[in-house]
Amino acid sequence: MEPMTRTVPHLSILLLLLMALVACNATGTGDPAASKIDVRPFGATADGTAANLFVLRNGRGTEAHLTEFGATLVSMNVADRGGERADVVLGFDDVSGYESDANQYFGSTVGRVANRVAGGRFTLEGRTYQLATNNDPNHLHGGDRGYSHRMWRAEPHPSLASVTFRLTSEDGDEGYPGRVDATVTYTLTEADELIIEYSATADQPTPVNLTHHSYFNLAGAGSASVLGHELQVNADRYTPADETLIPTGAIESVAGTPLDFRAPELIGARIGELDDTSALGYDHNYAVRSRALKGGPGAVMAAGPVAVLSDPSSGRTLELFTDQPGLQFYSGNFLKGAKGKGGAPYAHRSACCLETQGYPDAINEPGFPSVLLMPGEEYRQFTVHRFLVD
Protein backbone atom coordinates (compact mmCIF):
# COMPACT_ATOMS: atom_id res chain seq x y z
CA MET A 1 0.00 0.00 0.00
CA GLU A 2 1.35 3.41 -0.93
CA PRO A 3 1.97 5.45 2.24
CA MET A 4 0.02 8.60 2.86
CA THR A 5 2.20 11.62 2.20
CA ARG A 6 1.73 15.27 3.01
CA THR A 7 3.68 18.20 1.67
CA VAL A 8 2.38 20.78 4.12
CA PRO A 9 1.81 20.65 7.88
CA HIS A 10 -1.57 19.41 9.06
CA LEU A 11 -4.46 21.88 8.87
CA SER A 12 -4.69 22.12 12.66
CA ILE A 13 -1.06 23.27 12.82
CA LEU A 14 -1.87 25.98 10.30
CA LEU A 15 -4.87 27.06 12.34
CA LEU A 16 -2.81 27.24 15.51
CA LEU A 17 -0.16 29.26 13.72
CA LEU A 18 -2.80 31.65 12.46
CA MET A 19 -4.13 32.07 16.00
CA ALA A 20 -0.62 32.73 17.27
CA LEU A 21 0.00 35.31 14.54
CA VAL A 22 -3.26 37.09 15.30
CA ALA A 23 -2.43 37.08 19.04
CA CYS A 24 0.98 38.59 18.28
CA ASN A 25 -0.44 41.37 16.18
CA ALA A 26 -3.05 42.11 18.83
CA THR A 27 -0.43 42.58 21.53
CA GLY A 28 2.02 44.32 19.23
CA THR A 29 4.78 41.82 20.03
CA GLY A 30 6.80 40.23 17.26
CA ASP A 31 6.76 40.64 13.53
CA PRO A 32 5.17 37.65 11.84
CA ALA A 33 6.66 38.61 8.49
CA ALA A 34 10.15 38.03 9.93
CA SER A 35 9.53 34.30 10.52
CA LYS A 36 11.82 32.26 8.31
CA ILE A 37 14.29 29.44 7.97
CA ASP A 38 18.03 29.61 7.27
CA VAL A 39 19.71 26.45 6.06
CA ARG A 40 23.34 25.92 7.10
CA PRO A 41 25.80 23.05 6.65
CA PHE A 42 25.98 20.73 9.66
CA GLY A 43 28.86 18.44 8.67
CA ALA A 44 28.62 14.98 7.15
CA THR A 45 27.92 11.51 8.51
CA ALA A 46 30.62 8.81 8.48
CA ASP A 47 29.28 7.53 5.14
CA GLY A 48 29.72 11.02 3.63
CA THR A 49 26.09 12.16 3.64
CA ALA A 50 25.87 15.93 4.16
CA ALA A 51 23.60 17.11 6.96
CA ASN A 52 21.85 20.45 7.21
CA LEU A 53 20.95 22.69 10.09
CA PHE A 54 17.52 24.30 9.69
CA VAL A 55 17.34 27.48 11.75
CA LEU A 56 13.71 28.43 12.43
CA ARG A 57 13.34 31.98 13.70
CA ASN A 58 10.32 33.97 14.82
CA GLY A 59 9.80 37.73 15.03
CA ARG A 60 10.92 37.80 18.66
CA GLY A 61 14.31 36.36 17.75
CA THR A 62 13.60 32.96 19.29
CA GLU A 63 15.31 30.19 17.34
CA ALA A 64 14.90 26.43 16.99
CA HIS A 65 17.73 24.63 15.17
CA LEU A 66 16.95 21.23 13.65
CA THR A 67 18.81 18.60 11.66
CA GLU A 68 17.73 15.60 9.57
CA PHE A 69 19.92 13.20 11.56
CA GLY A 70 17.44 11.77 14.05
CA ALA A 71 14.96 14.57 13.17
CA THR A 72 16.76 16.29 16.02
CA LEU A 73 16.32 19.57 17.85
CA VAL A 74 19.92 20.79 18.07
CA SER A 75 19.41 24.17 19.79
CA MET A 76 16.56 26.16 21.28
CA ASN A 77 17.50 29.78 21.91
CA VAL A 78 15.08 31.54 24.23
CA ALA A 79 15.20 34.78 26.23
CA ASP A 80 15.41 35.03 30.02
CA ARG A 81 13.50 37.61 32.07
CA GLY A 82 16.08 40.27 31.14
CA GLY A 83 15.87 39.46 27.42
CA GLU A 84 19.19 37.56 27.44
CA ARG A 85 19.11 34.55 25.09
CA ALA A 86 20.51 31.12 25.85
CA ASP A 87 20.43 27.74 24.21
CA VAL A 88 18.46 25.55 26.63
CA VAL A 89 18.93 22.07 25.12
CA LEU A 90 21.97 19.76 25.11
CA GLY A 91 23.53 18.65 21.82
CA PHE A 92 26.55 18.76 19.54
CA ASP A 93 28.16 21.25 17.15
CA ASP A 94 27.80 19.03 14.09
CA VAL A 95 26.36 15.75 12.95
CA SER A 96 29.46 13.71 13.87
CA GLY A 97 28.68 14.26 17.56
CA TYR A 98 25.21 12.86 17.03
CA GLU A 99 26.69 9.75 15.38
CA SER A 100 29.14 9.22 18.26
CA ASP A 101 28.68 7.07 21.36
CA ALA A 102 28.43 10.28 23.41
CA ASN A 103 24.97 10.89 21.96
CA GLN A 104 22.42 9.92 24.59
CA TYR A 105 19.48 10.65 22.23
CA PHE A 106 20.07 14.41 22.63
CA GLY A 107 17.07 16.25 21.15
CA SER A 108 16.20 13.36 18.88
CA THR A 109 13.02 11.76 17.63
CA VAL A 110 12.98 8.31 19.21
CA GLY A 111 11.27 5.28 17.62
CA ARG A 112 9.98 2.85 16.41
CA VAL A 113 9.23 2.27 20.08
CA ALA A 114 10.57 4.76 22.60
CA ASN A 115 11.50 3.60 26.12
CA ARG A 116 11.95 -0.04 27.09
CA VAL A 117 10.55 -3.36 25.84
CA ALA A 118 11.09 -6.18 28.37
CA GLY A 119 13.67 -8.67 27.13
CA GLY A 120 13.31 -6.99 23.71
CA ARG A 121 10.49 -9.42 23.05
CA PHE A 122 6.80 -9.29 22.22
CA THR A 123 4.22 -11.50 20.56
CA LEU A 124 1.80 -10.29 17.90
CA GLU A 125 -0.81 -12.46 16.21
CA GLY A 126 0.89 -15.62 17.45
CA ARG A 127 4.39 -14.68 16.31
CA THR A 128 7.17 -13.70 18.71
CA TYR A 129 9.57 -10.95 17.71
CA GLN A 130 13.04 -10.56 19.23
CA LEU A 131 14.50 -7.06 19.12
CA ALA A 132 18.00 -5.90 20.05
CA THR A 133 18.61 -5.91 23.81
CA ASN A 134 20.73 -2.78 23.61
CA ASN A 135 19.98 -1.87 27.24
CA ASP A 136 20.73 -5.28 28.68
CA PRO A 137 18.46 -7.18 29.30
CA ASN A 138 15.94 -4.91 27.56
CA HIS A 139 15.34 -3.12 24.29
CA LEU A 140 15.70 0.68 24.55
CA HIS A 141 14.62 3.55 22.26
CA GLY A 142 14.18 1.52 19.07
CA GLY A 143 17.37 -0.57 19.20
CA ASP A 144 20.93 -0.38 17.94
CA ARG A 145 20.13 2.15 15.23
CA GLY A 146 16.65 3.46 15.88
CA TYR A 147 14.94 6.48 14.33
CA SER A 148 17.13 8.79 16.48
CA HIS A 149 20.20 7.67 14.53
CA ARG A 150 18.83 7.78 10.99
CA MET A 151 18.86 10.40 8.27
CA TRP A 152 15.31 11.64 7.75
CA ARG A 153 14.33 13.55 4.60
CA ALA A 154 13.70 17.23 5.30
CA GLU A 155 11.01 19.43 3.76
CA PRO A 156 11.29 22.99 5.03
CA HIS A 157 8.21 25.27 4.97
CA PRO A 158 10.04 28.63 5.23
CA SER A 159 7.04 30.93 5.33
CA LEU A 160 5.77 29.04 8.40
CA ALA A 161 9.07 28.53 10.29
CA SER A 162 8.33 24.85 10.00
CA VAL A 163 10.15 21.70 8.83
CA THR A 164 8.76 18.24 8.15
CA PHE A 165 11.07 15.23 8.43
CA ARG A 166 10.13 11.90 6.80
CA LEU A 167 11.47 8.43 7.43
CA THR A 168 10.64 5.07 5.90
CA SER A 169 11.35 2.22 8.29
CA GLU A 170 11.28 -1.02 6.32
CA ASP A 171 9.71 -4.32 7.32
CA GLY A 172 12.15 -6.00 9.72
CA ASP A 173 13.90 -2.73 10.66
CA GLU A 174 15.56 -3.40 14.04
CA GLY A 175 13.47 -6.58 14.21
CA TYR A 176 10.05 -4.87 14.09
CA PRO A 177 7.30 -6.22 11.84
CA GLY A 178 5.98 -4.20 8.90
CA ARG A 179 6.99 -1.08 7.06
CA VAL A 180 6.33 2.24 8.81
CA ASP A 181 6.21 5.64 7.11
CA ALA A 182 6.71 8.30 9.75
CA THR A 183 6.74 12.10 9.69
CA VAL A 184 7.57 14.62 12.34
CA THR A 185 6.86 18.32 11.80
CA TYR A 186 8.39 21.00 14.00
CA THR A 187 6.81 24.45 13.88
CA LEU A 188 8.00 27.52 15.78
CA THR A 189 5.19 30.01 16.42
CA GLU A 190 5.31 33.73 17.13
CA ALA A 191 4.27 32.90 20.70
CA ASP A 192 7.51 30.92 21.33
CA GLU A 193 5.79 27.57 21.02
CA LEU A 194 7.59 24.66 19.42
CA ILE A 195 4.84 22.41 18.10
CA ILE A 196 5.80 18.83 17.30
CA GLU A 197 3.33 16.87 15.23
CA TYR A 198 3.96 13.20 14.49
CA SER A 199 2.23 10.84 12.11
CA ALA A 200 2.86 7.27 11.03
CA THR A 201 1.22 4.55 8.98
CA ALA A 202 2.10 0.85 8.79
CA ASP A 203 1.45 -1.99 6.34
CA GLN A 204 1.30 -4.66 9.09
CA PRO A 205 0.29 -4.51 12.76
CA THR A 206 3.29 -3.12 14.64
CA PRO A 207 3.99 -1.14 17.81
CA VAL A 208 4.70 2.56 17.29
CA ASN A 209 5.57 4.90 20.14
CA LEU A 210 7.47 8.05 19.16
CA THR A 211 8.89 10.66 21.49
CA HIS A 212 11.04 13.77 21.57
CA HIS A 213 14.17 13.44 23.70
CA SER A 214 15.47 16.95 24.43
CA TYR A 215 17.56 17.46 27.55
CA PHE A 216 16.61 20.82 29.05
CA ASN A 217 18.60 23.12 31.26
CA LEU A 218 16.75 26.45 31.28
CA ALA A 219 19.79 28.26 32.68
CA GLY A 220 21.58 27.26 29.47
CA ALA A 221 22.98 23.98 28.13
CA GLY A 222 26.21 23.17 29.96
CA SER A 223 25.09 24.73 33.26
CA ALA A 224 26.11 22.52 36.15
CA SER A 225 22.85 21.12 37.48
CA VAL A 226 19.12 20.92 36.97
CA LEU A 227 18.38 20.13 40.62
CA GLY A 228 17.56 23.79 41.30
CA HIS A 229 14.84 23.83 38.61
CA GLU A 230 11.25 23.73 39.76
CA LEU A 231 8.95 21.12 38.25
CA GLN A 232 5.22 20.56 38.25
CA VAL A 233 3.74 17.36 36.76
CA ASN A 234 -0.02 17.14 36.49
CA ALA A 235 -0.25 13.43 37.19
CA ASP A 236 -1.80 11.56 40.10
CA ARG A 237 -0.33 8.21 39.17
CA TYR A 238 2.77 6.55 37.78
CA THR A 239 3.85 3.09 36.63
CA PRO A 240 6.23 1.49 39.20
CA ALA A 241 9.10 -0.41 37.58
CA ASP A 242 11.59 -3.15 38.45
CA GLU A 243 15.34 -2.67 38.79
CA THR A 244 15.75 -2.83 34.98
CA LEU A 245 13.13 -0.06 34.60
CA ILE A 246 10.42 -2.35 33.20
CA PRO A 247 6.97 -1.53 34.64
CA THR A 248 5.49 -4.11 36.97
CA GLY A 249 2.08 -3.53 35.35
CA ALA A 250 0.71 -1.65 38.36
CA ILE A 251 -0.42 1.97 38.17
CA GLU A 252 -0.04 3.61 41.56
CA SER A 253 -0.66 6.92 43.28
CA VAL A 254 2.20 9.41 43.59
CA ALA A 255 0.78 10.62 46.93
CA GLY A 256 3.32 10.49 49.74
CA THR A 257 6.23 9.67 47.39
CA PRO A 258 9.09 11.82 46.01
CA LEU A 259 7.34 11.44 42.64
CA ASP A 260 4.53 13.76 43.70
CA PHE A 261 5.04 16.96 41.67
CA ARG A 262 1.38 17.96 41.59
CA ALA A 263 2.45 21.15 43.36
CA PRO A 264 5.66 22.78 42.02
CA GLU A 265 8.76 21.47 43.77
CA LEU A 266 12.52 21.66 43.22
CA ILE A 267 13.83 18.62 41.33
CA GLY A 268 16.60 18.26 43.90
CA ALA A 269 14.37 18.54 46.97
CA ARG A 270 13.52 14.84 47.32
CA ILE A 271 15.70 13.10 44.74
CA GLY A 272 17.75 11.50 47.53
CA GLU A 273 14.61 9.88 48.95
CA LEU A 274 13.94 7.79 45.85
CA ASP A 275 14.17 4.04 46.26
CA ASP A 276 17.60 2.78 45.40
CA THR A 277 17.07 1.44 41.89
CA SER A 278 19.35 1.39 38.87
CA ALA A 279 17.57 4.57 37.73
CA LEU A 280 19.95 6.61 39.93
CA GLY A 281 17.41 9.42 40.17
CA TYR A 282 14.12 10.33 38.51
CA ASP A 283 13.45 8.03 35.56
CA HIS A 284 9.73 7.36 35.87
CA ASN A 285 6.66 7.19 33.67
CA TYR A 286 3.72 9.30 34.81
CA ALA A 287 0.14 8.50 33.82
CA VAL A 288 -0.82 12.06 32.97
CA ARG A 289 -4.29 13.54 33.29
CA SER A 290 -6.85 14.25 30.54
CA ARG A 291 -5.18 12.39 27.74
CA ALA A 292 -6.44 10.72 24.56
CA LEU A 293 -7.36 14.16 23.20
CA LYS A 294 -8.47 14.40 19.62
CA GLY A 295 -8.44 17.66 17.71
CA GLY A 296 -4.86 18.75 17.28
CA PRO A 297 -2.65 21.22 19.11
CA GLY A 298 -5.53 23.60 19.96
CA ALA A 299 -7.34 20.89 21.96
CA VAL A 300 -4.08 19.71 23.49
CA MET A 301 -3.23 23.21 24.72
CA ALA A 302 -6.75 23.92 25.96
CA ALA A 303 -6.42 20.90 28.28
CA GLY A 304 -3.56 22.65 30.09
CA PRO A 305 0.08 21.68 30.56
CA VAL A 306 1.07 18.18 31.67
CA ALA A 307 4.31 19.59 33.04
CA VAL A 308 5.84 22.97 33.84
CA LEU A 309 9.60 23.31 34.28
CA SER A 310 11.12 26.57 35.45
CA ASP A 311 14.49 27.97 36.38
CA PRO A 312 14.20 30.52 39.19
CA SER A 313 17.58 32.09 38.35
CA SER A 314 16.80 33.05 34.72
CA GLY A 315 13.02 33.13 34.93
CA ARG A 316 12.78 30.83 31.90
CA THR A 317 9.81 28.49 32.01
CA LEU A 318 8.78 25.61 29.78
CA GLU A 319 5.19 24.47 29.62
CA LEU A 320 4.60 21.09 28.02
CA PHE A 321 1.32 20.05 26.41
CA THR A 322 0.53 16.67 24.88
CA ASP A 323 -2.16 14.22 23.86
CA GLN A 324 -0.05 11.27 25.00
CA PRO A 325 -0.97 9.12 28.02
CA GLY A 326 2.59 8.92 29.40
CA LEU A 327 5.33 11.32 30.44
CA GLN A 328 8.79 9.96 31.23
CA PHE A 329 10.61 12.32 33.57
CA TYR A 330 14.34 11.57 33.44
CA SER A 331 16.76 13.64 35.51
CA GLY A 332 19.86 13.09 33.35
CA ASN A 333 21.26 10.44 35.69
CA PHE A 334 23.39 8.74 33.06
CA LEU A 335 25.11 11.94 31.86
CA LYS A 336 28.79 11.57 32.68
CA GLY A 337 30.54 14.79 31.64
CA ALA A 338 30.99 14.13 27.91
CA LYS A 339 31.57 17.36 25.98
CA GLY A 340 28.79 18.85 23.89
CA LYS A 341 28.21 22.15 22.06
CA GLY A 342 31.12 24.57 22.39
CA GLY A 343 33.06 21.95 24.43
CA ALA A 344 30.74 22.29 27.44
CA PRO A 345 30.77 19.20 29.69
CA TYR A 346 27.36 17.65 30.28
CA ALA A 347 27.55 16.52 33.89
CA HIS A 348 25.43 14.03 35.85
CA ARG A 349 21.95 15.57 36.33
CA SER A 350 22.87 18.74 34.43
CA ALA A 351 19.68 18.50 32.32
CA CYS A 352 16.37 16.69 32.34
CA CYS A 353 14.05 15.12 29.78
CA LEU A 354 10.27 15.28 29.71
CA GLU A 355 9.30 12.65 27.16
CA THR A 356 5.67 12.46 26.05
CA GLN A 357 4.83 8.96 24.87
CA GLY A 358 2.94 5.72 25.45
CA TYR A 359 3.82 3.74 28.57
CA PRO A 360 7.07 1.75 28.66
CA ASP A 361 6.66 -1.91 27.65
CA ALA A 362 3.03 -1.24 26.68
CA ILE A 363 3.27 -3.89 23.94
CA ASN A 364 3.58 -6.52 26.72
CA GLU A 365 1.07 -5.02 29.19
CA PRO A 366 -2.58 -5.48 28.19
CA GLY A 367 -3.63 -3.12 31.01
CA PHE A 368 -1.69 -0.18 29.50
CA PRO A 369 -2.96 2.07 26.67
CA SER A 370 -2.19 0.29 23.39
CA VAL A 371 0.76 1.32 21.22
CA LEU A 372 -0.27 -0.98 18.39
CA LEU A 373 -0.69 0.59 14.95
CA MET A 374 -2.84 -1.32 12.48
CA PRO A 375 -2.75 -1.04 8.67
CA GLY A 376 -5.26 1.58 7.54
CA GLU A 377 -4.95 3.52 10.80
CA GLU A 378 -2.85 6.62 11.35
CA TYR A 379 -0.68 7.20 14.42
CA ARG A 380 -0.91 10.87 15.44
CA GLN A 381 0.72 12.79 18.25
CA PHE A 382 0.83 16.47 19.15
CA THR A 383 3.25 17.80 21.72
CA VAL A 384 3.78 21.52 22.30
CA HIS A 385 6.68 23.13 24.16
CA ARG A 386 5.80 26.70 25.17
CA PHE A 387 8.65 28.90 26.42
CA LEU A 388 7.82 31.79 28.75
CA VAL A 389 9.49 33.97 31.36
CA ASP A 390 8.07 34.56 34.82
Ligand code: GAL
Ligand atom coordinates in the same frame (compact mmCIF):
# COMPACT_ATOMS: atom_id res chain seq x y z
C1 GAL B 1 15.72 8.01 28.86
C2 GAL B 1 15.53 6.81 29.71
C3 GAL B 1 16.77 6.62 30.54
C4 GAL B 1 17.99 6.55 29.68
C5 GAL B 1 18.04 7.73 28.73
C6 GAL B 1 19.14 7.64 27.71
O1 GAL B 1 14.61 8.21 28.02
O2 GAL B 1 14.38 6.97 30.51
O3 GAL B 1 16.65 5.45 31.35
O4 GAL B 1 17.99 5.35 28.97
O5 GAL B 1 16.84 7.84 28.01
O6 GAL B 1 20.38 7.62 28.30
